[in-house]
Amino acid sequence: MTPALEFSGIEGGYEPGLPILRGAGARVMPGEIVTLLGPNGAGKSTLVKAAAGLVPVWAGRVTLGGRDITGMPAHRMVHEGLGFVPQTENVFANLSVLDNLKLAAALVAKRRRRELAEMFALFPDLDRQRGLAAGRLSGGQRQMLAVARALVASPSVLMLDEPSAGLSPKLVGVVFDRLRAVRDAGVPILLVEQNVKAALALADRAVVLVEGRERLEGAAREVAADPRLKALYFGAHEEAA
Amino acid sequence: MLQLVADGLVVGSVIALGAVGLTLTYSILRFANFGQGEFMTWGAYLAVSALALVLAVTGAGVMEPLGPFSFGWQLIPAMALAAVLTAAIALAVDWALFRRLRRQGNAITLVIASFGAALALRNLVQFLYGTLPEYYTREIQIAIRLVPRDVLGGLRITPDQMLVIGLSLLLVVALHVMLARTTLGRAMRATAMNPALARVAGVDVDGVVRATWVIGAMLAAVAGVMAGVVGQVRPMLGFDLLLPLFAAAILGGIGSVWGAVLGGYIVGLAESFSVPLFGAEYRAATAFLVLIGILLLRPTGIFGERA
Ligand SMILES: Nc1ncnc2c1ncn2[C@@H]1O[C@H](COP(=O)(O)OP(=O)(O)OP(=O)(O)O)[C@@H](O)[C@H]1O
Ligand SMILES: [Mg+2]
Numbered sequence: 216m217t218p219a220l221e222f223s224g225i226e227g228g229y230e231p232g233l234p235i236l237r238g239a240g241a242r243v244m245p246g247e248i249v250t251l252l253g254p255n256g257a258g259k260s261t262l263v264k265a266a267a268g269l270v271p272v273w274a275g276r277v278t279l280g281g282r283d284i285t286g287m288p289a290h291r292m293v294h295e296g297l298g299f300v301p302q303t304e305n306v307f308a309n310l311s312v313l314d315n316l317k318l319a320a321a322l323v324a325k326r327r328r329r330e331l332a333e334m335f336a337l338f339p340d341l342d343r344q345r346g347l348a349a350g351r352l353s354g355g356q357r358q359m360l361a362v363a364r365a366l367v368a369s370p371s372v373l374m375l376d377e378p379s380a381g382l383s384p385k386l387v388g389v390v391f392d393r394l395r396a397v398r399d400a401g402v403p404i405l406l407v408e409q410n411v412k413a414a415l416a417l418a419d420r421a422v423v424l425v426e427g428r429e430r431l432e433g434a435a436r437e438v439a440a441d442p443r444l445k446a447l448y449f450g451a452h453e454e455a456a
Numbered sequence: 457m458l459q460l461v462a463d464g465l466v467v468g469s470v471i472a473l474g475a476v477g478l479t480l481t482y483s484i485l486r487f488a489n490f491g492q493g494e495f496m497t498w499g500a501y502l503a504v505s506a507l508a509l510v511l512a513v514t515g516a517g518v519m520e521p522l523g524p525f526s527f528g529w530q531l532i533p534a535m536a537l538a539a540v541l542t543a544a545i546a547l548a549v550d551w552a553l554f555r556r557l558r559r560q561g562n563a564i565t566l567v568i569a570s571f572g573a574a575l576a577l578r579n580l581v582q583f584l585y586g587t588l589p590e591y592y593t594r595e596i597q598i599a600i601r602l603v604p605r606d607v608l609g610g611l612r613i614t615p616d617q618m619l620v621i622g623l624s625l626l627l628v629v630a631l632h633v634m635l636a637r638t639t640l641g642r643a644m645r646a647t648a649m650n651p652a653l654a655r656v657a658g659v660d661v662d663g664v665v666r667a668t669w670v671i672g673a674m675l676a677a678v679a680g681v682m683a684g685v686v687g688q689v690r691p692m693l694g695f696d697l698l699l700p701l702f703a704a705a706i707l708g709g710i711g712s713v714w715g716a717v718l719g720g721y722i723v724g725l726a727e728s729f730s731v732p733l734f735g736a737e738y739r740a741a742t743a744f745l746v747l748i749g750i751l752l753l754r755p756t757g758i759f760g761e762r763a
Contacts, residue, residue, distance in 0.1 A: 267656050268655070268656070269652055269655065269656065288655075288660075289655035289656050290655050290656075290657075290658050290659055290660045290661070292656075293656065293657065293658035294658065299656045301652070301653060301656065304650055304653060305653060306653075307645070307646045307649050307650060307653065307654075307657075308649060308650075309645060309648075309649045310642065310645060310646060310649070314642050314645075317639075317642065318639065318642040318643060318646055318657065318659075319657050319658065321639040321642075322639070322643070322657065322658035322659060323658055364657060365657075368658060
């Protein structure tokens with residue numbers, strides 16, 4: 216089966232000569248949620264940003280449904296079917312909820328465009344706040360809008376960078392519940408998370424990234440039980456100290 | 457008294473249009489474009505040439521005034537053509553100069569470069585058209601008395617001046633609707649807020665940048681033509697308006713369209729009221745005073761939010 220999304224041997228970073236990604240790889244198969252774990256500064260955000268076209272890729276390949284999209288301008292990847300929700304500032308705060316969604320929908324070809332009504336059915340909270348500036352939403356609603364903004368362009372894969380950051384445990388449950396619904400509706404997800412326990416409970420598979428390279432990979436349940444998981448997090452902390 | 461208000465609104469309308477363009481390019485390109493004034497000058501002069509062309513092509517020779525106005529219908533297509541050509545100049549300057557500098561991402565470099573571009577554009581205009589003022593028409597217009605002399609000093613205004621106020625308002629409203637209701641408008645607001653997120657949401661940011669130049673330059677060109685209609689077309693037309701433009705944009709809160717419009721009217725009114733108060737020779741200093749005043753009292757401007 217062709218992976219929905221695959222990274223292989225990705226090298227890249229923000230400044231030439233200062234690599235953050237050192238041959239990182241990961242793959243997402245159709246129908247699954249893969250969680251990308253790793254200690255602070257491991258390069259998780261950098262990897263998804265590089266895949267989305269926001270950070271230069273020096274070497275390696277990103278393929279989407281088997282097509283090579285490495286180095287493509289970020290906005291064209293959206294047309295190709297890559298959905299990305301960044302870690303911070305992931306909604307247009309100055310635009311209303313409705314305008315955030317209308318913009319994202321209008322930017323893709325008609326055949327990709329989903330009905331806004333579908334988004335409001337999936338996230339009823341947003342329906343009640345249509346006219347509100349996105350910057351005034353609560354943390355949970357903001358994450359919902361960020362996900363809806365990506366979904367309205369019917370991506371063939373969705374990359375999410377820490378959608379649970381700053382949310383109460385109860386809200387994390389709500390957001391993850393929505394993500395499960397998204398996967399079940401046929402959109403595979405690459406989920407970057409700090410919330411290791413919750414992420415491993417949700418995901419089908421897991422990849423652990425340390426210093427820009429994947430160090431552990433497997434079914435989520437096995438990774439959760441693997442003693443190396445703690446060591447990888449712990450080791451990185453010791454190095455940092 | 458009323459007369460000063462009317463005069464201020466006419467000048468303010470021209471400033472407002474230029475300032476709106478300035479504020480748009482600032483919020484999307486993230487630098488203060490000192491060339492905005494020169495786009496006004498170029499628009500005004502290109503309309504002189506375009507008018508000659510339209511008159512030659514239609515074989516009219518001289519322009520018959522259109523209704524109550526001093527100019528004929530030929531000025532309308534000439535202005536449209538001038539606006540398109542001015543937009544082309546803006547795109548060319550962006551392509552040759554700013555596009556390269558943007559990659560290095562230093563706002564100061566861009567500002568200085570725009571200073572240089574402005575100087576080059578101004579000298580080129582002088583070289584091509586000379587330094588003597590030009591006019592679209594030599595027709596003398598009779599001002600209409602709207603308010604009798606015994607009410608607050610009375611008010612006389614020419615149809616041309618009324619047109620300037622009306623057209624400027626119309627264009628700003630059109631721009632507002634475009635920004636609020638269309639995909640391009642939403643994409644422009646989104647890019648102004650967060651260019652990286654705009655890209656991953658599918659916005660072609662380079663396209664938005666080009667659209668911004670086109671809109672800003674076209675507004676400047678129309679403002680320049682309007683300044684020429686109620687005054688003269690001079691090589692310093694835009695440069696002399698540059699400080700008022702900046703004062704208006706900053707007064708309104710940079711990035712805010714309605715702020716720039718309101719700022720334009722306030723600066724126009726301040727200039728017009730300064731004449732009886734301090735004498736005509738200090739008129740040009742008024743915008744400078746307004747600018748210093750705002751920077752001291754409220755640096756974010758009337759509608760500014762970002763500190
Ligand atoms: N914009 C940037 N410019 C330069 N370096 C950066 C930038 N963003 C991140 N870095 C550096 O890249 C490295 C990896 O950061 P990254 O944000 O990818 O880590 P992460 O795994 O997402 O961490 P976290 O869990 O804290 O989000 C860090 O050393 C960080 O300092
Ligand atoms: Mg991160």
